[in-house]
Amino acid sequence: MSSIIKVEKLSKTFESKERKKGQRRKLKTVQALKDVSFEIDENEIFGLLGPNGAGKTTLIKCLTTLLLPSSGKAWVNGYSVLDEEDSVRASIGCMLMGDRGLYWKLTGRENLDYFGALYHVPKAVRRDRIDKLADLLHVKDFIDRTVETYSSGQKMLVAFAKSLINDAPILILDEPTVTLDVPTARELRTIVKELNESGKAILYTTHLMHEAEELCNRVAIMDHGEIIALGTPSELKTSLALDDTLDLDGVFPAKAVEAVRAVGGVTQVAMKSKNGGKTSLSIISRSGGTILPQIIEALTHNGATIEQLRPKTATLEDVFIAKTGRTLDVDTRQIVVQRGESGGGP
Amino acid sequence: MHTFLDMSWKTILEYSRYPVAFIAMFAQIFLIVFMFIFATMAFRAPGEGLSNQSTFAGVMIYGTVTNLLLSFTLWDVGFSIREEQVRGTLESLYLSPARKFANLVSRVFVVLLWTGVMCVFAVLVVAAVVGGLPFDNALLATVVLGFSISGFLGIGFIFAGLTIKLKESAQLLVNGVQFFFMIFSAQFFPFAALRSISPAIVDYVSAWLPVSYCVDAFRSLLVGLPAGYPELAPLSVEIPIVVVFGIVSPIVGYLIYKRAERSARRQGNLGEY
């Protein structure tokens, strides 16, 4: 199968002014992408997984020509993103994260007609296609109302329809289910699968690992502007085969967590806060079954209360934790303890 | 008080991060003043210099001061609610335990501070061009201005309430009201000019607007009460009108604002824009 998207050492650096109290403003350089390289095959759903700030949206913007990269190259449908921008744009349908790209005072139908014209879709074809999209996405009830009357979920559905209006061979979806309720999100994922089966290549970004596992043929995990792991979901999870994951719910004082860290064989420890002041501890270790008694002893002798204990099969989030020592949740909710000598490496 | 200081500081901090806006507003005042000065020059008798026009210039610029105060009150107090709606921060503001009145009052404080500086600047520019302006009865004029500002704030509060209801139409209304007062409260020219066009406009429209008395009393006092000034009514009538306006307007304005806010919360459309 040939590559429909090819990225070669793509980098992007931003400059911004940092303002700290009592200090002069300093110029700060942020490297949002660092030498990213990968290929996406035709008829593939390729997932881009990573926490907020990993560089997923920056990468998407470079591939869709909204942002010019600082260095490196990329080709979309065989066209260079640097030199053949119009052809790249004609080859993709795109839905950006938190897409607000609709005119409030136009109806959903009028918006789709407008953007269809910008994609040079002939008028008669547009009309037909809008009707079909309205059926497909179940937006017929509100498509003829102005967008200002829509809920956020309805706006997202019309924005999704907008990405399909030009029937492009490549679909780029940046966190498309972020404001949808569970049933609608599930329905959208079904539609994404059907679109892939009809012949479209799809680049799908998400920070929800269950979405990536459900939809994607292959997944690239990004962190701090780099791809830290790439493969099929099962390949990535198998890479942790030597490692076991143990999830515990309860209350874990800092010294208990330190004590677990010190147990031989434990490779990563990550803590997530939950409602009601409780926490969940993920412990990745080699042959966790043998060292389980030591883990429990380390916890209980240091004041921890274990309410539930669940050994589990590895998930993509575990792969992320193994690589980075952090969870996919937003940073402010993390409480992380790493083993210095083995934390973070691929 | 703590909330008031916090919110005032937040507003000042916001303004300070827009230096271009800062400078632009000064430049705007400068240009508006000069435009009207040049327009006036086109009507002066041949050989007549600007220095003979200090009374007229005083009438014009002191009236402009009331226009600036009213405009900024309408926009920065009345319309600020709309800005919060559009930015999506209004609901967050309402979710906080901070008192809403403190929120409004803090805006007022910063707006007045800022507008006051610009008014002084505008007066100095005109004084420089015409070679000096009359500045009599300063204390009484300040008292009149104080009650006038209080009355304008009441109008601002009414608009804040209307904005919650009208949403994007509010901008249109604010524009319309601004222009209405510009013309019918004769903020840039004497009422005599309006009367020469149509006495009925002055008698049946201008004379029924409290803002007209604020404008007339304030500038008449500062230009030294020459013959024909104040133009609408004797000072002994105008000052009580201004005082009553200054006391009643903010109370009524705030009640209307609270009512609109309560209604929006009942209907659940506080955050809608």
Add this chain to the structure above:
Amino acid sequence: MEGHSHGFGLASPSWRANLDVVVTVLIARLKVISRYKGSLVMEMFLPVVFAAMPILLGVAVGGANAGQYFQANTGTSNFKLYMLIGACTFSVVSIMLWLVGYWIRREQETGTLESIYLAPARQVYVLTGVTIYSLLRALLAFLVSLVIGSIVFGVNLLEGNVLGAIGILMLGLLPLWGLSMLFGAFIMRVKEANSVINVMTWVVSFLMGVFFPIAMFPPLLQWVAAIFPPTIMNDAMRASMLNLSTFFGSWYISLAVMFAAALTVPLVGYGVFTFTGRSVRRKEGVGQY
């Protein structure tokens, strides 16, 4: 989904497809403004309100001799029509600057700019649609305000050469479009666009001599104002409708300057605008607001 008109090939659209872009953009904008009727109405009355202020100011200064004094300073006693023409011309300038110069910013604010850039439609055709829309709005506002103002102030529009004035207006729109592009490029760079626009609006009205002849300026400022295309346009329109001489003295010179501006300013403006757009895309991406 049928397989018709895939993305491939639509990067090289025919002239029909490009025309379709222009027409669709125009119609969409007309639909949007038709849903803001109040704004349209306000646009018609605003020039009349603006003209009223210097008129009333003039009456206050000159009293019964206002017309006479005005004639001594400007060459015409018809100060009401003089102010009305200035205010209406200024409204055209203001509408063009706002609608054309600010269109990128407005698309950023509404979040639709990225969607526009994602499409293969060339920006020049989208811009053409926006420009035609702006022209229609500007001309409508100009004509309607002129008529309303003539009724309110009791002036006879047909006294002078109205068709000549409209011809001058049409010629003046070209350099005005170019200025709007320069304006737009500036706005893309500056984050605090609204305050800049507000002051630019007053700078423009000041330099145009909306309410007074620019001959009243100090000499250096006179020449700065005189090479500003909207000033020449305003001056020539007033000369046409009030039988005045132009700032340059002779008709031919005014027309020649206007033609030169019509040829050069749009090209310079568009060049700067597209260069700035590319630079912004390189640094921060188009969606940043």
